[in-house]
Amino acid sequence: MGIEFFEEDRIFKLDTPRSSYIISIVDEENFIGHAYYGKKCRDHHLGYLCRTKEAPFVPSKNARDRLSFLDAFPFEYSTHGLGDYRESCISVKAPGGQSAVSFGYTGHRIYKGKPKLEGLPATFGTEEECSTLELYCEDKVLNMEATLFYSVFEDTDVIARSVKITNKGKEPFYLTKALSACLELDDQDFELLTMHGSWARERKIQYRKVGYGQQSVASLRGESSHQDHPFIALKAGDATQERGDVYGMHFVYSGNFFAQAEKNQFDTVRAVMGINPKDFCWKLGEGESFQTPEAVLVYSSEGIDGMTTSLHKLYRKHLIRGEYRNKKRPILINNWEATYFDFNTEKLLQIAKQASELGIEMLVMDDGWFGKRNDDNTSLGDWDVNEEKLEGGLKHLVDEVNRLGMKFGIWFEPEMISPDSELYRVHPDWAIAVPGREPGRARNQYVLDLSRKEVREHTYESIAKILRSANIEYVKWDMNRPLSDIGSVKLEADRQGELFHRYVLGVYELQERLITEFPHLLLENCSGGGARFDPGMLYYSPQIWCSDDADAIERLSIQEGTAMIYPLSTMGAHVSDCPNHTVGRVTPFETRGYVALAGTFGYELDVTKIPQEDREQIPEQIKMYHKYNDLVREGEYYRIASYSVNKEYDCYMVVSEDQREALVTFVQVLNRPNWKSRRIKLKGLSAELDYAVEGEGEVYAGDTLMNAGILIENPWGDFKGKLIHLTAR
Numbered sequence: 001m002g003i004e005f006f007e008e009d010r011i012f013k014l015d016t017p018r019s020s021y022i023i024s025i026v027d028e029e030n031f032i033g034h035a036y037y038g039k040k041c042r043d044h045h046l047g048y049l050c051r052t053k054e055a056p057f058v059p060s061k062n063a064r065d066r067l068s069f070l071d072a073f074p075f076e077y078s079t080h081g082l083g084d085y086r087e088s089c090i091s092v093k094a095p096g097g098q099s100a101v102s103f104g105y106t107g108h109r110i111y112k113g114k115p116k117l118e119g120l121p122a123t124f125g126t127e128e129e130c131s132t133l134e135l136y137c138e139d140k141v142l143n144m145e146a147t148l149f150y151s152v153f154e155d156t157d158v159i160a161r162s163v164k165i166t167n168k169g170k171e172p173f174y175l176t177k178a179l180s181a182c183l184e185l186d187d188q189d190f191e192l193l194t195m196h197g198s199w200a201r202e203r204k205i206q207y208r209k210v211g212y213g214q215q216s217v218a219s220l221r222g223e224s225s226h227q228d229h230p231f232i233a234l235k236a237g238d239a240t241q242e243r244g245d246v247y248g249m250h251f252v253y254s255g256n257f258f259a260q261a262e263k264n265q266f267d268t269v270r271a272v273m274g275i276n277p278k279d280f281c282w283k284l285g286e287g288e289s290f291q292t293p294e295a296v297l298v299y300s301s302e303g304i305d306g307m308t309t310s311l312h313k314l315y316r317k318h319l320i321r322g323e324y325r326n327k328k329r330p331i332l333i334n335n336w337e338a339t340y341f342d343f344n345t346e347k348l349l350q351i352a353k354q355a356s357e358l359g360i361e362m363l364v365m366d367d368g369w370f371g372k373r374n375d376d377n378t379s380l381g382d383w384d385v386n387e388e389k390l391e392g393g394l395k396h397l398v399d400e401v402n403r404l405g406m407k408f409g410i411w412f413e414p415e416m417i418s419p420d421s422e423l424y425r426v427h428p429d430w431a432i433a434v435p436g437r438e439p440g441r442a443r444n445q446y447v448l449d450l451s452r453k454e455v456r457e458h459t460y461e462s463i464a465k466i467l468r469s470a471n472i473e474y475v476k477w478d479m480n481r482p483l484s485d486i487g488s489v490k491l492e493a494d495r496q497g498e499l500f501h502r503y504v505l506g507v508y509e510l511q512e513r514l515i516t517e518f519p520h521l522l523l524e525n526c527s528g529g530g531a532r533f534d535p536g537m538l539y540y541s542p543q544i545w546c547s548d549d550a551d552a553i554e555r556l557s558i559q560e561g562t563a564m565i566y567p568l569s570t571m572g573a574h575v576s577d578c579p580n581h582t583v584g585r586v587t588p589f590e591t592r593g594y595v596a597l598a599g600t601f602g603y604e605l606d607v608t609k610i611p612q613e614d615r616e617q618i619p620e621q622i623k624m625y626h627k628y629n630d631l632v633r634e635g636e637y638y639r640i641a642s643y644s645v646n647k648e649y650d651c652y653m654v655v656s657e658d659q660r661e662a663l664v665t666f667v668q669v670l671n672r673p674n675w676k677s678r679r680i681k682l683k684g685l686s687a688e689l690d691y692a693v694e695g696e697g698e699v700y701a702g703d704t705l706m707n708a709g710i711l712i713e714n715p716w717g718d719f720k721g722k723l724i725h726l727t728a729r
C-alpha cells in the first residue's frame with residue numbers, strides 16, 4: 001500500500017487497500033498522464049494505457065498533430081486553450097490578457113502523513129494512516145507553478161486530491177478557474193449518479209446515462225445548496241448496488257461548486273470537480289499562492305455499497321473532529337416546531353420539565369430569543385437576549401434547565417443581518433451588496449460580508465459572549481438564505497471575483513475559532529434544513545440538520561440519499577409533531593422513532609401537548625436509542641430496499657464492526673392488499689456465524705440470512721415500521 005515512484009518507467013503508483021491509481025509522465029515535455037484507476041493491480045507497468053504508442057503519438061514524434069495529441073491524452077490535470085477541447089481544470093487571465101495554461105512535470109515528493117490545507121477543511125491522518133505525493137509542475141510562459149497533491153489512505157479506498165497554484169513571476173495574473181481534481185476513464189457504459197432537491201426534499205438520488213457531451217451539477221448560491229450536491233459518481237453500466245465498478249467524487253467544500261462528466265469523441269469520460277469557475281476570479285501577485293479545496297475520489301468494485309462503506313469510514317475516521325466524533329450525542333428536544341417564535345422562560349421550562357421526566361437530555365432553544373425577533377422579519381445580527389421573553393435572563397434559564405438534569409443548547413444564524421436590525425442601522429455596508437442596487441431579500445434578510453475582518457470579528461464576539469455567559473453545551477448554526485448581489489465595499493474592483501470564496505473561508509475561520517474556544521461544544525450545522533450538508537461543514541461539526549422536513553416518510557428518501565455518502569452519525573434526525581408541519585401527514589409515533597433512530601435522534605415537538613399515548617412511548621423510544629445508538633453510529637450501513645424505487649417499502653441495516661450484532665429497519669409505506677410477505681436478503685453479516693432474532697427465538701445461519709433471506713410479514717396499515725435485532729450466538 002502507499003505511494004511508489006518507478007523512476008525508469010516514470011510511473012507513480014498509488015495504492016489503497018483495494019484500488020490502484022497510476023500516473024505516467026510522458027514525452028520530452030513531461031505531460032502528466034492518467035494511466036489507470038480501478039481494482040488493485042500488483043504491477044506498475046500500466047503506462048501503456050495512456051495510448052501514446054498509437055496515433056496521434058506524442059508531440060516529439062508527431063509535432064504536426066500536436067492538437068490531436070492534446071485533445072486525446074488522458075491528463076491528470078487538464079490544461080486550457082492549447083488544443084485540449086475537453087473541460088479544462090484551470091484557466092487564467094495572463095498579464096497580456098490571454099487564457100492558455102500548460103503544465104509539465106518538474107519533480108515530486110513522497111512522504112508519510114498528509115498536510116493541512118491552510119484555512120480549509122480537509123481529511124487528515126497520521127503517518128501510519130496515509131501518505132502523500134506532491135507532483136510539481138510548471139508553465140514556463142506564465143511563470144506559474146502548480147503542486148498536485150494526492151493522499152492515499154491505508155484503511156479506506158480513497159484518494160484525496162487538491163492543487164496549489166503559485167505565481168513565480170513578478171507580474172500579477174488572474175486565476176479564472178482552478179478545479180481540484182480530474183479523472184479520465186474509458187467509458188464503461190457509465191451512468192452518472194447525482195443528488196438533487198429543494199427545501200424540505202434534499203439529496204434525492206438521480207441516475208442518468210452518460211451520453212456524449214457534458215453533464216454537470218453546480219451551485220452558484222454561495223453554499224453547497226438544497227438543489228444540487230457537490231458529489232458525482234460514475235457507475236459502470238453493469239454495476240449494481242452490491243457489485244461492479246463505481247467511481248465517486250466528493251467535494252470537501254461548502255460554497256459554489258462545479259462537477260461534470262463529459263463523454264467525448266473517443267468514448268473516454270472526463271470527470272472534473274472544483275470551485276465553480278463562474279463568478280470566480282482570483283488575483284495572484286508575485287509569490288502568492290491559491291490553494292484549492294480538496295476533492296476525494298473513491299473507487300469501489302463492490303458497487304454502490306462499497307463506495308458507501310469507504311466514504312463512511314473516511315468521514316468517521318479522517319474528517320470529523322472533536323469530542324463528539326465517536327461519542328453518543330445527548331437526546332435533545334428542540335422548541336422550533338413546538339412553539340416557533342411564541343415562547344418565554346416559563347414555556348421552555350415546562351417543556352424541559354416534562355422532557356426531563358421522560359428521559360430527554362437536552363433542551364435546545366431555537367430561533368427567536370434575541371433582539372425583538374417575534375417573527376422572521378427582524379433582528380438577525382442583534383445577538384442580545386430578549387429579556388421580555390427570557391425573564392431573568394439567559395443564565396437563569398440555563399441554570400434552571402441544568403437543575404432539571406438537562407443540558408442546554410441554543411440557535412444562532414451568525415452569517416445574516418436583518419434590514420430591520422440595530423446592526424444594519426449602524427453598518428449598512430456590512431451586507432453583501434452591489435453598489436447602487438438594493439440587495440435582494442430572502443426570508444427578509446441579507447448576508448453579512450464575511451470576507452471583511454471587522455465583520456468576522458464582530459460576529460464572533462457577539463456569539464461568543466452569549467456562549468461565555470452561561471453553561472451552553474450545544475449550538476445549532478443556521479444559514480437561511482443563499483448569497484446573491486455579490487459585491488463587497490472592501491474589495492478592489494479586480495478582486496470582486498474573490499468574494500464567494502472569501503465568504504466561505506470566513507465561515508470556516510469563524511467555526512474553527514468557535515470550536516477552539518469551546519472544545520466541549522456540540523456544534524450542529526444547518527441551512528434551512530440541509531442546504532449546507534457537505535463534507536466541508538463536517539470538519540467543524542459532527543452532525544448537520546438533514547432537512548426541515550421531519551416527516552418520517554419524506555425522510556426515508558432524504559436519509560437514503562444522505563446515508564449513501566455520509567455516516568449515519570452525521571444526520572440530524574428528530575421525531576416531530578403530527579400532522580407533520582410540512583406535509584400534513586400523520587404517521588405512527590413509533591415509526592417516527594424508527595426513522596429518527598438512523599440519525600442523531602431527538603424530538604421536535606411540544607412534549608406537553610402531544611397525545612398522552614404518544615408521550616407514553618417516549619421512555620421506550622429513549623431506551624431504544626440507548627440500546628442501539630452505538631451500533632448505528634459505529635456500524636457499517638447497508639441499503640437493502642428503497643421506497644423511492646419500489647414505492648412500497650424501505651429497508652436498511654447496520655452491522656457492528658465485529659459482525660456480531662445487526663439492526664434491520666423496515667418501513668412499510670403503503671400496505672398492499674392480498675399480498676405475500678416480503679423477502680429481505682441481509683448484508684454484511686458473517687457467513688460463519690449464527691444469529692438469533694430478538695423476540696422471536698429463531699436462529700439463522702449468517703449465510704442463510706444473506707443468501708436466502710428472511711420473510712417480513714406485511715404490517716396492518718400504512719406507515720408501519722419494524723426493527724429486527726440480530727445477535728451472534
Ligand code: GLA
Nearest residue numbers: 336366367526527528529548
Ligand atoms: C431554519 C432551520 C429550522 C429552524 C428555523 C428557525 O429553517 O432549518 O430548523 O431553526 O430556521 O428560523
